[in-house]
Amino acid sequence: MAKQKITTSSTAEYFSKNLQQVGFSSPTKAVLTTLKEAVDNSLDACEEEGIMPELTVEIKKLGAGTLKNTDLVQISVEDNGPGLNVEDVPSVFGEYLASSKFGRGRCSRGQQGIGISAATTWAQLTTARGAKVITKTAKMRQAAAMTVEVDIKHNKGTIKDKKSVDWDRPHGVSVEFQIDGRIQLGGDGGLVSYLLGTTLVNPHLTLKYRLPDQEWQTIKRVSEVVPEIPEATEPHPHTMKLGEFIAHSHLFGKMSLRSWFKKGFSRITDNTIQEFVKNGLNKKYIDESIDKLNETQFKEVFAAMQKTELMSPSTKSVITIGEEAFSKSVRRLGEVDFFAVVTRKPTICDFKPVAVEVAVARLKTPERSGEEGEQQATVLRFANRVPLQFDKAACAMVNAIETVNWRTYGISQPRDSVPLGPYVIAISLVSPFIKFKNASKETVDASDELVEEIRRALIQAGQRLSRHIKKESREADLEEKLRHIEQFCPILVDCLCRIAKAPAARKKKAAEGLVKLLGRDINQAKEHLEEAVNAAEIAKSKGKFQVIEEEKADVIEATEVEAEMEKEEGKKGKKGDDKKKSKEKGRKGSAKEKVAER
Amino acid sequence: MSLEKVSDIPKLSKNLCERLLRDLEEAKRPVLQAVKCSLDNSEYNPKVGYLTPGAKMVRTELNVASVQKMSRAIFVLEILLRNLETGAVNTKREIYYICKGEVKHDPALKPLDFQDQSESDSVIDFICEMLECYREELNCYANDRGGQTYSNQLVVTETLPDGTKAVVDLSSLGTTPFQPKNRPQSLRLKAKKKIDFCLVVESEGTANTLVANGFCKRHNCILLGAQGVPSNAVRGWCKLISEELSVPIYFFGDLDAYTMQNIYRTLKAGSAASLIRNADYSAPEVRFLGVLPEDIKKFDLSDYPVKESDPTEGRQLKKAADALKNDPFFRDKKNKGVAKLLEWLIKNKRRCEQQSYFMVDPRDPQMPEKIIVEKIKRGEYL
Numbered sequence: 001m002a003k004q005k006i007t008t009s010s011t012a013e014y015f016s017k018n019l020q021q022v023g024f025s026s027p028t029k030a031v032l033t034t035l036k037e038a039v040d041n042s043l044d045a046c047e048e049e050g051i052m053p054e055l056t057v058e059i060k061k062l063g064a065g066t067l068k069n070t071d072l073v074q075i076s077v078e079d080n081g082p083g084l085n086v087e088d089v090p091s092v093f094g095e096y097l098a099s100s101k102f103g104r105g106r107c108s109r110g111q112q113g114i115g116i117s118a119a120t121t122w123a124q125l126t127t128a129r130g131a132k133v134i135t136k137t138a139k140m141r142q143a144a145a146m147t148v149e150v151d152i153k154h155n156k157g158t159i160k161d162k163k164s165v166d167w168d169r170p171h172g173v174s175v176e177f178q179i180d181g182r183i184q185l186g187g188d189g190g191l192v193s194y195l196l197g198t199t200l201v202n203p204h205l206t207l208k209y210r211l212p213d214q215e216w217q218t219i220k221r222v223s224e225v226v227p228e229i230p231e232a233t234e235p236h237p238h239t240m241k242l243g244e245f246i247a248h249s250h251l252f253g254k255m256s257l258r259s260w261f262k263k264g265f266s267r268i269t270d271n272t273i274q275e276f277v278k279n280g281l282n283k284k285y286i287d288e289s290i291d292k293l294n295e296t297q298f299k300e301v302f303a304a305m306q307k308t309e310l311m312s313p314s315t316k317s318v319i320t321i322g323e324e325a326f327s328k329s330v331r332r333l334g335e336v337d338f339f340a341v342v343t344r345k346p347t348i349c350d351f352k353p354v355a356v357e358v359a360v361a362r363l364k365t366p367e368r369s370g371e372e373g374e375q376q377a378t379v380l381r382f383a384n385r386v387p388l389q390f391d392k393a394a395c396a397m398v399n400a401i402e403t404v405n406w407r408t409y410g411i412s413q414p415r416d417s418v419p420l421g422p423y424v425i426a427i428s429l430v431s432p433f434i435k436f437k438n439a440s441k442e443t444v445d446a447s448d449e450l451v452e453e454i455r456r457a458l459i460q461a462g463q464r465l466s467r468h469i470k471k472e473s474r475e476a477d478l479e480e481k482l483r484h485i486e487q488f489c490p491i492l493v494d495c496l497c498r499i500a501k502a503p504a505a506r507k508k509k510a511a512e513g514l515v516k517l518l519g520r521d522i523n524q525a526k527e528h529l530e531e532a533v534n535a536a537e538i539a540k541s542k543g544k545f546q547v548i549e550e551e552k553a554d555v556i557e558a559t560e561v562e563a564e565m566e567k568e569e570g571k572k573g574k575k576g577d578d579k580k581k582s583k584e585k586g587r588k589g590s591a592k593e594k595v596a597e598r
Numbered sequence: 599m600s601l602e603k604v605s606d607i608p609k610l611s612k613n614l615c616e617r618l619l620r621d622l623e624e625a626k627r628p629v630l631q632a633v634k635c636s637l638d639n640s641e642y643n644p645k646v647g648y649l650t651p652g653a654k655m656v657r658t659e660l661n662v663a664s665v666q667k668m669s670r671a672i673f674v675l676e677i678l679l680r681n682l683e684t685g686a687v688n689t690k691r692e693i694y695y696i697c698k699g700e701v702k703h704d705p706a707l708k709p710l711d712f713q714d715q716s717e718s719d720s721v722i723d724f725i726c727e728m729l730e731c732y733r734e735e736l737n738c739y740a741n742d743r744g745g746q747t748y749s750n751q752l753v754v755t756e757t758l759p760d761g762t763k764a765v766v767d768l769s770s771l772g773t774t775p776f777q778p779k780n781r782p783q784s785l786r787l788k789a790k791k792k793i794d795f796c797l798v799v800e801s802e803g804t805a806n807t808l809v810a811n812g813f814c815k816r817h818n819c820i821l822l823g824a825q826g827v828p829s830n831a832v833r834g835w836c837k838l839i840s841e842e843l844s845v846p847i848y849f850f851g852d853l854d855a856y857t858m859q860n861i862y863r864t865l866k867a868g869s870a871a872s873l874i875r876n877a878d879y880s881a882p883e884v885r886f887l888g889v890l891p892e893d894i895k896k897f898d899l900s901d902y903p904v905k906e907s908d909p910t911e912g913r914q915l916k917k918a919a920d921a922l923k924n925d926p927f928f929r930d931k932k933n934k935g936v937a938k939l940l941e942w943l944i945k946n947k948r949r950c951e952q953q954s955y956f957m958v959d960p961r962d963p964q965m966p967e968k969i970i971v972e973k974i975k976r977g978e979y980l
Contacts, residue, residue: 481662484663488710491706491710492668493619496615498676499679509622509623512625514622517622518665521663
């Protein structure tokens with residue numbers, strides 16, 4: 001082998017040359033990833049301190065970028081979180097793998113401490129300017145403003161232009177990046193989809209944002225509860241490899257093996273230790289200090305542990321949005337017609353705790369007139385409440401959607417594909433150990449167990465929706481049958497009479513007979529509709545699905561208007577009530593009334 | 599099956615409408631019955647040699663769901679009856695547009711409007727099944743596709759609708775072929791000289807080549823190109839040749855599952871979709887001349903593997919396996935030879951084209967002709 005000089009490089013050097021691995025593979029993705037990382041950090045910080053997050057996001061196009069076909073884009077994110085101490089700012093924004101969350105086994109959005117430093121690096125590489133940060137904690141009288149850069153050679157954050165500034169907030173962090181990038185608003189990978197998705201799975205978030213050439217938008221929170229982040233649980237012995245196992249022991253110093261087992265792992269009790277002994281663990285080691293065990297002895301301990309059957313890991317470390325909050329949040333997706341939400345109990349998939357929540361909603365679309373459009377349903381994927389927007393084909397969540405037979409629930413679907421129609425299928429996966437296919441966290445690995453768990457949630461949601469869809473299709477069926485009688489009876493009788501050369505008297509009698517016999521079919525259709533309506537009502541009352549009724553909204557508006565009028569006129573009038581009633585009555589132009597008319 | 603004569607169709611239709619009307623007057627649900635034209639209702643009678651309908655019937659009861667179909671059927675029937683009365687003929691496509699025209703002129707008929715020709719086609723098929731008649735009997739003809747015929751001995755006499763007769767001597771047509779009509783019942787055949795055989799070639803192009811190279815000059819024969827799956831015209835024409843001239847008919851086509859199932863079987867025994875008219879549109883005496891598996895060996899012909907990964911070819915193989923199990927034609931012991939050939943194709947997954955005969959002696963343009971004639975002489979056919 002030729003003698004070559006072996007050099008070592010810093011983590012920052014590695015990532016600065018491989019930014020594509022962490023979501024900066026194109027100018028479009030660079031904008032989205034920068035925004036995503038800043039928002040994730042803000043939300044995690046707020047939740048950590050039990051603060052209701054209020055985020056202000058602004059994205060501006062400042063001019064042409066230095067790279068070919070790019071713009072100079074400014075992304076700023078401001079939060080009302082606890083704020084960062086000035087001494088922590090360089091490590092948070094300028095140092096790779098500096099994280100308060102790494103390997104803790106908690107369901108936080110960020111895990112390794114790579115993302116935001118990568119965003120600073122991208123800004124530095126493309127515009128030669130780091131991240132502008134303003135921070136203020138509750139203890140600080142004035143906020144501190146500074147520019148953070150990554151010292152790529154030494155993987156350290158450096159601060160420039162630090163100064164004290166007045167900031168009208170009690171606490172929080174504001175970060176601003178200027179990067180070369182391209183702004184994509186629409187589509188699966190667009191900024192709009194990201195922002196809406198983020199609000200969907202964070203019902204407690206109030207988001208104020210402005211995108212280029214648009215006005216400020218505010219999406220208010222629909223839940224007043226900050227998700228309680230459960231304490232991390234100790235690692236489960238069966239999720240460890242030998243090297244990890246030995247390294248884990250170093251964290252505990254001098255301690256007997258028995259105590260280490262009980263303190264350093266979950267699901268190990270005295271009984272389990274007895275089982276280890278039965279499976280080949282040398283009894284002598286149990287009360288030995290772990291710092292005295294050598295590698296061979298660790299191997300023996302590890303082997304005995306692997307042979308023993310253990311209880312599955314605890315699911316306590318998993319948080320869910322909850323059906324109630326998720327239901328409220330779904331309404332923020334747009335004009336929702338009806339929807340169903342399912343929160344599955346946390347369970348174990350591939351030996352890791354995981355919780356799956358799904359929402360299936362149908363949007364009101366102007367073109368929908370009984371038949372669903374041919375467009376594929378919109379799929380929103382979330383991992384630890386972060387939207388996943390790329391590489392959806394290989395994702396466990398999309399695989400699960402494709403394996404469900406949506407046709408059973410009245411939703412059209414080409415074979416083994418995502419269903420069609422104006423539906424939104426949102427799947428949120430929460431786990432302290434989500435297995436992503438890549439470092440940029442775009443696709444969740446599709447293991448059989450995980451796909452099955454998501455599939456079950458989707459099936460439950462589909463079943464809940466089917467009652468409403470069935471009711472709708474029965475209504476449409478009745479409408480169509482009534483229309484058929486009206487349209488075809490005269491034509492059929494006319495043609496028959498012409499061919500049979502029958503006189504007018506027979507024509508009248510035949511027409512009456514035809515309407516009479518088809519009337520029997522209508523009665524049957526009415527019965528079917530009634531059954532479907534009852535079933536749907538029962539399901540609805542049990543909260544299986546929710547229908548957003550337009551009437552309700554209208555009534556509220558009308559009442560408000562009337563109340564104002566009453567205030568003005570200073571009198572209560574019966575008139576208003578009558579008006580309201582007649583208005584409500586007018587809107588209920590259902591199939592039933594049409595039946596009666598005929 | 600009791601097929602009534604063409605002239606009875608108006609009467610049959612009137613009776614049908616009368617029955618429907620009577621049921622309606624009594625507020626009774628009218629029921630229409632039609633022969634089920636599908637493979638599961640097909641029977642093969644080795645004595646007659648074609649697929650015949652079984653006992654299964656399709657019942658269409660008038661209800662709110664079928665009232666549209668029924669109204670459309672009676673509406674189209676009226677148009678077809680008008681054609682029969684005036685002697686006008688139309689293609690299915692023309693009928694589609696006539697229907698659209700009627701709807702345009704009478705807005706009350708708007709609900710009947712067809713969005714696509716397939717809708718009006720299925721209504722025409724439904725009427726045929728209901729009245730148990732051929733589409734041609736309703737003066738509705740398909741395009742005269744395939745069947746271009748050459749012969750130096752054949753004379754065709756056609757009775758025209760006005761009763762006059764036209765006589766066509768095929769030897770006087772030069773290189774122009776005779777095109778048989780969709781309604782061969784109006785044709786009569788005569789041979790000026792004894793005709794030894796009739797050769798049906800799957801590829802129209804190859805049939806033309808054989809004629810151009812002097813096939814018909816050297817042999818007393820009738821030569822015709824099928825142009826793929828035989829149309830009603832070709833099927834009826836072959837039946838007529840077989841019946842009127844009593845000459846043996848040989849089919850020469852590719853050696854593959856598609857040809858065996860879709861072309862040869864249809865020519866010889868009709869199809870499941872046309873169960874009610876197979877009696878007049880099949881030629882049970884047709885024999886399969888080649889390409890045979892032994893020809894590949896004997897003449898060292900180039901053949902190709904059937905790619906199962908190719909959706910079309912893979913489907914054909916699956917269909918072939920299905921045909922051996924469910925198609926009464928292939929299951930009958932009378933057609934054991936053809937069934938064995940199909941088994942060979944499934945097992946070996948090879949295919950060989952009719953044009954491969956041209957490779958035997960590339961410098962002799964008459965080589966395919968020689969092989970064909972030799973095979974007929976030696977009786978090397980199924």
